């Protein structure tokens with residue numbers, strides 16, 4: 085008898101599983117069902133569609149050879165029946181049927197041999213006054229995006245407020261501020277953008293870049309209500325009321341697993357579906373993946389929620405393979421991400437320092453700044469990488485970075501991902517083989533420098549001052565305890581010495597040996613240079629002269645400036 089595969093949800097995971105399965109089993113029947121009429125689109129492209137980089141929504145629904153992935157495409161090209169505008173309202177596991185309700189009101193049951201739940205997630209909803217006002221949007225699907233873009237292109241939006249500074253909030257903020265020049269403010273409950281994903285200093289760099297591009301931020305602020313009668317007119321927080329004619333909610337997502345729960349499929353405390361590494365639920369005839377499941381975090385081995393398109397697509401293939409009788413395995417993930425912030429990129433994988441500590445690791449982090457290409461190559465820019473390691477075992481727990489237009493950063497993060505997955509040590513980062521030619525990298529690339537610097541730190545050779553500490557130290561710079569020793573060339577350092585004569589001293593690194601006596605011995609010496617290389621050398625030189633109470637500012641003046649700290 086011909087096998088019937090039914091898949092609920094037809095965007096990322098569902099469509100991928102269907103097509104993979106059908107390629108392996110041309111003889112079987114595959115039906116994908118989605119309550120929406122727009123299916124199989126690139127949800128990750130939504131911010132770029134709103135921004136105008138992608139001009140037409142059909143581009144998000146098209147193949148690379150320009151065929152729109154609608155129900156005709158699925159039927160004719162893939163041999164898959166797509167039932168759109170059709171909601172699955174119930175699963176009957178005993179009789180192996182799903183109950184469907186079409187937009188037309190028509191209802192029926194469909195039999196399955198194997199079922200896939202690809203129902204994704206729904207936006208987390210804040211329970212507060214005004215949340216249902218008009219012009220308050222989520223950005224969870226293409227329909228939201230089309231509605232937002234329509235409002236904007238009709239010239240109806242002058243002031244927008246984005247609630248939430250996670251990656252979708254940041255992408256949407258720049259979409260509105262950049263192309264459409266909308267007065268855009270982001271409100272965030274935590275004290276940094278991308279909370280949990282990157283360190284405070286890296287978050288400051290991203291925030292600063294966005295502020296330079298006219299996006300405003302209010303951090304550590306709680307939204308209490310959305311104001312307006314029919315349409316939203318303002319956002320009231322615990323500190324102010326901001327005028328707004330559009331509000332975009334991006335405060336996170338929750339798994340959409342009502343169907344699964346009602347059918348008695350095992351879910352975790354947060355409602356996520358529990359699956360094994362074959363993406364099978366507690367019912368072996370029902371598979372699931374994407375935004376509605378927990379997967380294994382490959383650093384901790386514990387279940388984790390990593391709702392990303394990259395995960396959903398790979399899991400979809402595993403499910404397709406297994407539906408066809410194969411033995412596909414999805415081992416888990418470390419949450420690799422990258423976000424475009426205007427012309428720069430913010431990326432990471434594994435744990436940030438905060439998350440690693442929250443997970444119970446005795447974690448430390450080291451940040452370095454270095455040119456993305458050979459220092460002598462004409463086009464180059466300083467980028468930043470931060471490594472998170474376990475202090476005792478020296479195991480790599482995570483990496484995050486800022487800078488570069490894209491491949492400069494994402495290539496380096498991706499190179500370290502297998503090390504994180506394989507529980508490699510910091511020495512493996514120092515020795516990581518990197519393809520090198522001056523227009524692309526350095527002979528001793530920033531990734532290797534990051535490993536070396538972290539080794540030096542763990543071995544006690546390098547005593548850094550992290551940017552967060554520098555910010556605090558600079559605020560209390562006149563307390564008489566610290567002395568800022570600038571190891572750059574005089575041309576760079578003298579203006580600082582003249583501005584802060586009591587606390588700032590210029591001694592270029594190559595003069596330090598003979599001018600050591602000028603360095604006070606009764607104060608903590610804060611060593612600075614442009615990126616941290618010369619100040620590290622200076623630290624070693626001074627130690628040889630018995631001056632040990634020194635710290636070298638991580639990422640140097642370059643990092644300080646990119647964090648937006650004004651001297």
Ligand SMILES: Cc1cc2nc3c(=O)[nH]c(=O)nc-3n(C[C@H](O)[C@H](O)[C@H](O)COP(=O)(O)OP(=O)(O)OC[C@H]3O[C@@H](n4cnc5c(N)ncnc54)[C@H](O)[C@@H]3O)c2cc1C
Pocket residue numbers: 092093094095096097098117118119120126127128129130131170171172173202203204205223224225252340343373374375376391392393394395396
């Ligand atoms: C704005 C935005 C930007 C993003 N950017 C990135 C990025 O840059 N990189 C990245 O890796 N990820 C990104 N993501 C995340 C990525 O899009 C999701 O992880 C991915 O789409 C999840 O796929 P999924 O198949 O699990 O669920 P979804 O794509 O959410 O699809 C679920 C589908 O199920 C349907 N459905 C639900 N319940 C039923 C029902 N009962 N009956 C019928 N149909 C039902 C829904 O209508 C929906 O179409 C982004 C997401 C958004 C919203």
